[in-house]
Amino acid sequence: xxxxxxxxxxxxxxxxxxxxxxxxxxxxxxxxxxxxxxxxxxxxxxxxxxxxxxxxxxxxxxxxxxxxxxxxxxxxxxxxxxxxxxxxxxxxxxxxxxx
Numbered sequence: 383x384x385x386x387x388x389x390x391x392x393x394x395x396x397x398x399x400x401x402x403x404x405x406x407x408x409x410x411x412x413x414x415x416x417x418x419x420x421x422x423x424x425x426x427x428x429x430x431x432x433x434x435x436x437x438x439x440x441x442x443x444x445x446x447x448x449x450x451x452x453x454x455x456x457x458x459x460x461x462x463x464x465x466x467x468x469x470x471x472x473x474x475x476x477x478x479x480x481x
Contacts, residue, residue: 395473397452397454398449398452398454401445401448401449401452401454401455402449402454404445405442405445405446405449405455408438408441408442408445409442411438411441411442412435412438412439412442415431415434415435415438416435418431418435419431419432419435
């Protein structure tokens, strides 16, 4: 494998790790806002939190769409996603064992 191909592969993996981190964070934010909306006593606060919740949902959808379009998240093919996840796990194990 040429240096350029290795760099491109590493760059895609870095992009994927960043995207996964953002996706997980966005999902956590959706959960937090959903809980906050149900706990808020004030209609004005609920309205603001609902607006923030909708924004968080859209952000999560945007990140997921980006990942799907770039073959980072294979949401519609479980077998491929499991294979993809297994490859990532093997790579992580290799990196940990090489240290």
